Amino acid sequence: MLEKIQQTADFLRSKVEDMPKVAVILGTGLGPLADMIENKTVIPYSEIPNFPVSTVEGHSGNFIFGTLSGKRIMAMQGRFHYYEGYDMKTVTFPVRVMRALGVETLIVSNAAGGMNKEFCVGDVMIITDHINLFPENPLRGKNYKELGDRFPAMTEAYSHRLVALADEIGREKGIRLMHGVYVGTTGPTFETPAEYEYFRVIGGDAVGMSTVPEVIVARHGGMEVFGLSVITDLGGKDITDVPSHEEVQQAAVKAEPVTKELVRTLVERM
Secondary structure, eight states, rough: HHHHHHHHHHHHHHSSOOOSSSSEEOOOGGGGGGGEEEEEEEEEESSSTOOOOOOSSTTEEEEEEEEEEEEEEEEEESSSGGGGOOHHHTTHHHHHHHHTOOOOOOEEEEEEEOOOOOOOTTTTTEEEEEEOOOOOOOSSOOOOTTTOOOHHHHHHHHHHHHHHHHHHHHHHHTTTEEEEEEEOOOSSSOHHHHHHHHHEEEEEEEEEESHHHOOOOOOHTTOOOOOOEEEEEEOSOOOOOOOHHHHHHHHHTTTTTHHHHHHHHHHOOO
C-alpha cells in the first residue's frame, strides 16, 4: 500500500507544482462547489494511477487543484463508497494520498437523512461526532507506522476549533446551522422507519453511507477534520415520504448556496 500511495502522490506532483494544505471531499449534489475554485487543474480519476472510478450518479470523478478564497486547495469531486463494492482501503485511498501530498486539513461533506425532530429538509448540519456502523474499519489489518499510530484516538474526530469557526461564520451571515452526530452505514438502501428510530435512540441526528471511513483515516494521519451534512430527507416512524436518489440530489442542490458560502469563508479564515 505504501508503494501505491507514493506512486499516486508522485504522479499528482508531476501535474501540480504548488501542493495545497487544505482538501475538500464533495459529496452527493455538492460537486458544483468546485465551480468556485479558480485557476484549476482538473485531473479525472480515470487518469490517476491506482485510483478507482466513482460509479454513483452526481459524483463527477475529478481531482481538482486550484485557489479558493485566495488559498490553495484540492478537491475530490465525487467519492468512493463501500456499497459500490470497494473495500475500505480503496474507499479511503484518496485520503492517504492527500496526506502524502502534505494536506493538513480535510473538509468532508455529504448528503444525509435526518432523524432529529428539529431538522428540516435543506438544513446544513455541522458534524460534531459520528457513530461507525460499517462492518469493517479502514484501519483493520497491518498498521504502517509511516501512516499513523496503531490505536489512534477518536476523541476529537471533528475539530472543535473549526466547528466554532463555522458557528461564528453562520452567525455573521445569518446561516441556519444545526449540530449533530452522523451515523455511518453501508447502504445502498435507504433506512427503514424502525432503523431511523434506532439511530436516533442511540444518539444519531443524521445518517448516511460515507464520510466515517474517510474521517477515521484522516485522523489516523493526524489531519484536522471539519464535516458537514446537507439534510436531504427525513425519516422515522412518523414520516411517510419515500426518499429517492433524485430527490436527495435536488435537496442538496437547493442547499448549495449555503454550503458554498460556508466552505468558502471557512477556507478563507483558516
